Amino acid sequence: MLIRAFTQPDLAPLTELTIDTFRPFYEDSFRPLMGEAVFAVQYGNWRNDYRKQVAELHAPERHTYVAVAEADGIIAGYVAWSVAPVHKKGEITILAVSAQHRQHRVGRALCEYAFEEMRALGAGVVEIGTGGDQFHAPARALYEALGCTPLPLTVYFREL
Secondary structure (H helix, E strand, O other): OEEEEOOHHHHHHHHHHHHHHHHHHHHHHHHHHHOHHHHHHHHOOHHHHHHHHHHHOOEHHHOEEEEEEEEOOEEEEEEEEEEEOOOOEEEEEEEEEOHHHOOOOHHHHHHHHHHHHHHHOOOOEEEEOOOOOHHHHHHHHHHHHOOOOOOOOOOOOOOO
16 A cells, blocks of 8 residues: 555545545435434535535645555545644544445554654644544544544534
């Protein structure tokens, strides 16, 4: 596996990878759990939201970066992170691994790569968040295996 810096030709495949990765959360988990009214307000445009977000992830002038993992010449996943040099803090913004490359340590390698890059940029602490639902259970297991400490947090929604 090769981990390399983002290049502009990666944008379309990373956008599609993101949509493919998180579709089950939005469509199979969040929508049925919360109902159409809450879903429409919170995530009704989730695909377009990702198209915009992924396009803005790599901007070194804003201290935001993306690294891409390749396996056998195809994109296996990517990680995006930011660093706040003044606060000496980094944050993993997004981690996505293609379905066929999960359970092959791609996510771990991408996180470890991002952690090293953050250290090199002066960060001493990293924040990484994920959901508490079943869809995000593998992410929670990975982050805890990487030595991250979970913070108890609860978010509530209610249709008015």
